[in-house]
Amino acid sequence: MVKGNNSDRKRGRVSRRRFVQAASASGIAVGLAGCVGGGGNNNNNNGGGGSGDTETPISTEPPEEEVTVQIAADSNFKGASDAIIQTMRENGGLPDNIQVEFIAGSFESGDRRAKYQQLLSAGQENPAIIMMDNGWTIPFIARNQLQNLSASLPESIISTVQDTYLSNMLATASGQNGDLYGIPLFADFPTIQYRKDVLREAGYGDSDFDSWATESMTWSDFSTVVADGKEVLSGQLDDPSRAQGFNWQGDAYVGLACCDFVEFMSSWGGSYFGEFGNLFGPVGDRPITVEEEPVINAIRMMRTFIHGQDDPESLEGYEQISPEAVVQYTEEPSREPFTQGRAVALRNWPYSIRINAAEDAFGEDLGVMPLPYQVTAEESKYGPEIGGIPSALGGWHLALNPNASETVKQGAVQVFRALQDDQVRLDLFEIGGWIPPIPDLIATDQTRELEPIGRYVDQLKVAGENAVPRPVTVAWPQQSTQVSKEVNASIRQQKSPADAMASLASSLADLEERASQG
Amino acid sequence: MATETEQAETVGGDRSGVYTSFVRWMENLTETQFAYFLLTPALLLLLVIAVWPLIATFRLSLFADSFIGGATVGEFVGLQNYIEIITGERSASLPAPLLPTSLSMSALFESALAVTLVFTLASVFFETLIGFGQALVLNQEFTGRRWVRVAIIIPWAIPIVIQGMIFFLLFQPDIGLLVGSEGNGILQQLGIMSNTPLANAQDSTLIVIVADIWKTTAFMALLILAGMQSINRDLYDVAKVAGASPWQRFKTITLPLILPTVLVAMLFRTIQAMRVYGIIETVSGCTTVPSLSCLVIQSFFQNSAVGSAATIAFITAGIIAIVVSVYIVGFAREGI
Numbered sequence: 089m090v091k092g093n094n095s096d097r098k099r100g101r102v103s104r105r106r107f108v109q110a111a112s113a114s115g116i117a118v119g120l121a122g123c124v125g126g127g128g129n130n131n132n133n134n135g136g137g138g139s140g141d142t143e144t145p146i147s148t149e150p151p152e153e154e155v156t157v158q159i160a161a162d163s164n165f166k167g168a169s170d171a172i173i174q175t176m177r178e179n180g181g182l183p184d185n186i187q188v189e190f191i192a193g194s195f196e197s198g199d200r201r202a203k204y205q206q207l208l209s210a211g212q213e214n215p216a217i218i219m220m221d222n223g224w225t226i227p228f229i230a231r232n233q234l235q236n237l238s239a240s241l242p243e244s245i246i247s248t249v250q251d252t253y254l255s256n257m258l259a260t261a262s263g264q265n266g267d268l269y270g271i272p273l274f275a276d277f278p279t280i281q282y283r284k285d286v287l288r289e290a291g292y293g294d295s296d297f298d299s300w301a302t303e304s305m306t307w308s309d310f311s312t313v314v315a316d317g318k319e320v321l322s323g324q325l326d327d328p329s330r331a332q333g334f335n336w337q338g339d340a341y342v343g344l345a346c347c348d349f350v351e352f353m354s355s356w357g358g359s360y361f362g363e364f365g366n367l368f369g370p371v372g373d374r375p376i377t378v379e380e381e382p383v384i385n386a387i388r389m390m391r392t393f394i395h396g397q398d399d400p401e402s403l404e405g406y407e408q409i410s411p412e413a414v415v416q417y418t419e420e421p422s423r424e425p426f427t428q429g430r431a432v433a434l435r436n437w438p439y440s441i442r443i444n445a446a447e448d449a450f451g452e453d454l455g456v457m458p459l460p461y462q463v464t465a466e467e468s469k470y471g472p473e474i475g476g477i478p479s480a481l482g483g484w485h486l487a488l489n490p491n492a493s494e495t496v497k498q499g500a501v502q503v504f505r506a507l508q509d510d511q512v513r514l515d516l517f518e519i520g521g522w523i524p525p526i527p528d529l530i531a532t533d534q535t536r537e538l539e540p541i542g543r544y545v546d547q548l549k550v551a552g553e554n555a556v557p558r559p560v561t562v563a564w565p566q567q568s569t570q571v572s573k574e575v576n577a578s579i580r581q582q583k584s585p586a587d588a589m590a591s592l593a594s595s596l597a598d599l600e601e602r603a604s605q606g
Numbered sequence: 607m608a609t610e611t612e613q614a615e616t617v618g619g620d621r622s623g624v625y626t627s628f629v630r631w632m633e634n635l636t637e638t639q640f641a642y643f644l645l646t647p648a649l650l651l652l653l654v655i656a657v658w659p660l661i662a663t664f665r666l667s668l669f670a671d672s673f674i675g676g677a678t679v680g681e682f683v684g685l686q687n688y689i690e691i692i693t694g695e696r697s698a699s700l701p702a703p704l705l706p707t708s709l710s711m712s713a714l715f716e717s718a719l720a721v722t723l724v725f726t727l728a729s730v731f732f733e734t735l736i737g738f739g740q741a742l743v744l745n746q747e748f749t750g751r752r753w754v755r756v757a758i759i760i761p762w763a764i765p766i767v768i769q770g771m772i773f774f775l776l777f778q779p780d781i782g783l784l785v786g787s788e789g790n791g792i793l794q795q796l797g798i799m800s801n802t803p804l805a806n807a808q809d810s811t812l813i814v815i816v817a818d819i820w821k822t823t824a825f826m827a828l829l830i831l832a833g834m835q836s837i838n839r840d841l842y843d844v845a846k847v848a849g850a851s852p853w854q855r856f857k858t859i860t861l862p863l864i865l866p867t868v869l870v871a872m873l874f875r876t877i878q879a880m881r882v883y884g885i886i887e888t889v890s891g892c893t894t895v896p897s898l899s900c901l902v903i904q905s906f907f908q909n910s911a912v913g914s915a916a917t918i919a920f921i922t923a924g925i926i927a928i929v930v931s932v933y934i935v936g937f938a939r940e941g942i
Contacts, residue, residue, distance in 0.1 A: 198907070209678070227910065230673065230674045231674070329786070338805075339804075339805060341891065412801045415802045416804045416805035421781075562674055566699055569904070570698065573701075573893060580805060582712060599698060599699055
């Protein structure tokens with residue numbers, strides 16, 4: 089090793105002595121700058137921030153000062169914010185000193201859940217009101233991240249909500265002890281949309297359509313009707329092989345677990361956790377019933393729809409009516425062939441009724457009916473809540489951020505009050521098609537006049553009355569992944585229904601146990 | 607008793623003494639020691655930026671998941687998360703198992719580690735091969751070379767989400783020409799893909815690999831081309847005069863001189879490929895093609911299982927470290 093000699097070093101442009109001096113000076117300067125700059129960056133958490141206490145009583149009197157209440161919603165709400173605020177002021181009595189600001193979040197529900205998780209964990213004050221999917225409100229409640237409205241608001245307000253809103257929807261915004269943590273904003277109920285023009289050619293008539301509108305039919309009858317329609321449609325298309333029968337959503341995603349499969353399963357009288365009362369817990373102390381015959385038969389029927397009688401697990405009495413592509417369909421890919429006129433029937437949410445019933449689509453030739461069933465509510469082992477006409481319950485709640493300041497919380501209560509007004513609910517239905525989560529408001533003279541959705545409010549009402557909520561608990565996010573994976577594997581013929589459900593039962597039991605341990 | 611002035615002089619003298627002895631110590635450092643001394647602030651910064659998150663992640667991985675209450679994680683469980691995830695005991699709680707549960711093909715494509723390794727090996731191999739070919743072509747003089755370069759770079763410039771949507775639509779039945787809902791697409795008729803490729807793990811993995819090759823080959827081509835252009839042209843002239851054939855010139859000049867660049871490019875791509883997430887999420891979704899990053903993201907954001915997510919993240923980092931070590935050993939053998 090050669091030590092450099094001093095003379096060599098000194099020939100360099102910067103000597104080590106000079107370097108130490110420069111580095112010391114720079115270090116001191118940076119240190120000072122850091123000290124100066126580090127002081128005043130805490131404004132957000134000071135000056136009237138909320139306590140984060142979820143049970144503090146909130147005054148129901150309007151605040152006297154100017155208050156801005158931010159509502160985390162989606163781009164549809166933000167786009168219609170002027171009309172919404174106008175009706176809240178004119179009909180809901182929202183005071184002028186309360187400004188409402190809608191914030192558009194991601195259109196994807198899961199993205200918004202992740203975002204809200206972050207901001208609530210960080211204790212942020214804004215937004216004060218958060219629009220939450222009924223499919224994931226309960227995990228936030230379990231984490232004590234939302235204001236307990238039952239504990240914070242007068243009993244009169246809470247009891248009004250509990251007496252008038254859809255009870256199944258309220259259950260998805262309630263804690264284990266029944267306390268309310270969110271107020272339903274709008275509900276969503278899937279229905280079957282179908283082509284009247286095609287079925288007319290297949291020999292069905294208006295009397296059938298009128299009957300189906302509120303009474304629905306069995307899956308076996310439905311498969312016959314769709315098969316008849318598909319035959320007609322095949323003759324109408326240039327390429328008959330592109331004709332589809334019944335489209336639904338069978339992709340391995342949360343929609344299969346929460347909704348499509350819940351509908352198929354409960355229409356047979358099957359359930360994930362037995363009785364309806366077990367849907368929301370107690371986690372770890374409820375039976376797992378996915379291996380029961382109704383559940384297996386529901387999957388066999390789904391497979392028959394896709395693969396026909398050639399499938400070794402097929403059920404007799406059902407036609408092959410769904411394209412194989414349903415196993416990778418989510419909402420939009422399943423809707424597009426129907427809107428393009430290549431499918432006879434479609435299971436989808438109300439947003440697609442507005443698209444397909446438009447005059448430039450099918451207009452009055454679009455028929456809508458509640459989902460078919462296989463066993464009646466009375467015949468069902470877990471009836472009457474499970475069984476009969478099924479419809480997965482979708483929709484969104486408004487929850488209150490406990491970290492908001494007291495004044496903003498007061499303003500938020502006024503927003504809740506304004507939104508409870510019947511006329512405001514009806515206006516929301518008209519403005520954006522947001523269905524009131526109140527059964528009595530769905531099919532009224534006023535809603536019947538709304539074009540085009542007004543033609544179908546009776547069907548929506550039936551669907552709403554039969555809506556089945558998903559079993560949302562702290563374990564559900566993980567359980568739903570397992571459900572969609574196993575059911576999708578089975579309808580793709582990768583696993584027999586019995587094997588898939590045995591595997592699912594084992595996973596659900598494991599997740600129940602883990603979640604119950606905290 | 608010393609006066610105040612004397613005391614001040616003593617303190618000042620002490621300061622001066624410390625400074626002088628520090629400078630003297632520094633002046634006596636060897637060049638290597640001095641280099642490390644200068645690197646110390648940067649290394650400390652690296653420690654904070656790179657190592658601290660790793661330590662924090664490791665710490666989180668030692669705690670149980672928490673589903674109830676305000677706490678982010680549950681109780682301290684030591685290495686239990688690692689044991690349960692690696693042995694498969696935790697598979698039911700994870701969006702996909704880490705390791706294959708059996709030796710069947712379907713089990714292989716359901717396992718996050720296997721899918722990630724298959725993706726990495728296939729994409730890096732083909733990207734290097736095709737990128738090398740493209741670089742060889744671009745290294746030649748021909749009319750329109752500039753436009754060909756632009757054409758090759760275009761896929762690299764497309765945002766990953768846009769690219770994902772292109773491939774998603776390409777393989778949607780009846781939307782792209784490749785797949786039809788009734789088995790009437792080109793790829794189905796050729797027997798290459800099933801009727802529902804985006805719901806099929808093998809097909810989807812293949813699609814994601816093709817999508818990645820389509821996009822990232824340009825990256826490899828550009829890196830390799832830069833290496834090729836740094837080769838002294840005189841070597842080729844001398845070889846030509848000596849009568850070397852094009853193959854001999856490639857084998858004895860281009861290949862040895864370009865190898866270090868190729869290996870470094872492969873190292874970069876391997877690290878990137880091991881972390882694949884975006885293209886999977888946009889084309890097929892993580893449920894169908896579960897990579898290691900998918901597992902971390904689903905566990906953290908979807909399941910709020912922070913302990914499990916941290917454990918998988920740390921395992922992923924460990925696997926990447928092992929792969930990088932393989933490259934580094936390779937570099938050392940090649941004297942790079």
